[in-house]
Amino acid sequence: MQQLNFLDSQDASVQLTPQIIDIPDASVIFYEQFFSAIDSEHIYSELLNQTPWRQDSITLFGKTMLVPRLTAWHGDPGKSYTYSGITMEPEPWTPTLMMIKNAIESVCGVSFNSVLINLYRDGNDSVAWHSDDEPELGENPLLASVSFGATRRFAFKHKRNPHLRVSFDLSAGSLLIMGGATQHYWFHQVPKTSRNVAPRINLTFRIIKTFLN
Numbered sequence: 001m002q003q004l005n006f007l008d009s010q011d012a013s014v015q016l017t018p019q020i021i022d023i024p025d026a027s028v029i030f031y032e033q034f035f036s037a038i039d040s041e042h043i044y045s046e047l048l049n050q051t052p053w054r055q056d057s058i059t060l061f062g063k064t065m066l067v068p069r070l071t072a073w074h075g076d077p078g079k080s081y082t083y084s085g086i087t088m089e090p091e092p093w094t095p096t097l098m099m100i101k102n103a104i105e106s107v108c109g110v111s112f113n114s115v116l117i118n119l120y121r122d123g124n125d126s127v128a129w130h131s132d133d134e135p136e137l138g139e140n141p142l143l144a145s146v147s148f149g150a151t152r153r154f155a156f157k158h159k160r161n162p163h164l165r166v167s168f169d170l171s172a173g174s175l176l177i178m179g180g181a182t183q184h185y186w187f188h189q190v191p192k193t194s195r196n197v198a199p200r201i202n203l204t205f206r207i208i209k210t211f212l213n
């Protein structure tokens with residue numbers, strides 16, 4: 001088995017047993033502690049300092065507002081991505097991002113070509129109900145979501161039966177994998193919280209399709 005706590009090989013506190021999030025019409029797997037606490041702290045401060053954070057705005061129903069979080073987009077050259085009307089050209093992979101990508105690819109069994117990074121500065125930052133179903137992600141996208149920094153709540157809501165909801169905490173070092181029909185049938189969100197929370201960084205690794213793949 002591959003050594004996953006690659007930054008500090010003395011720290012064996014990683015959890016390599018996946019949990020299945022048992023919801024209908026979806027394929028969701030969760031590793032509560034994929035990266036150790038020590039590795040997670042290290043990765044968090046590297047990402048916080050090295051990432052070219054952007055503050056985007058979106059226009060909805062003629063009203064322009066700031067996106068309630070900072071974002072960055074890294075990936076292979078040419079894998080541009082349109083997200084809520086914003087087209088992003090990818091920044092290059094950094095050694096930190098490559099290390100995370102290699103670690104998660106070893107359990108996902110695919111090769112990701114891009115990553116969207118979100119910085120939730122405090123409890124006022126959030127991501128509203130959505131599904132990652134943009135056409136460039138393909139029919140049944142596989143998304144791997146890694147979190148560092150403060151713990152935030154993550155929730156799923158079924159599109160056809162909104163009473164069907166599941167939520168759980170994403171803490172530092174966790175890995176959530178969504179595949180199969182998940183994006184067809186479910187929305188997800190990270191709601192605002194009135195609790196006094198420190199910043200959180202989330203990365204969603206994605207596969208952007210082009211005419212070549």
Ligand SMILES: O=C(O)CCC(=O)C(=O)O
Nearest residue numbers: 116118127132190202204
């Ligand atoms: O921050 C998270 O856990 C989720 C982010 C997300 O859903 C997205 O960027 O599409």
Ligand SMILES: [Fe+2]
Nearest residue numbers: 130131132188
């Ligand atoms: Fe998402």
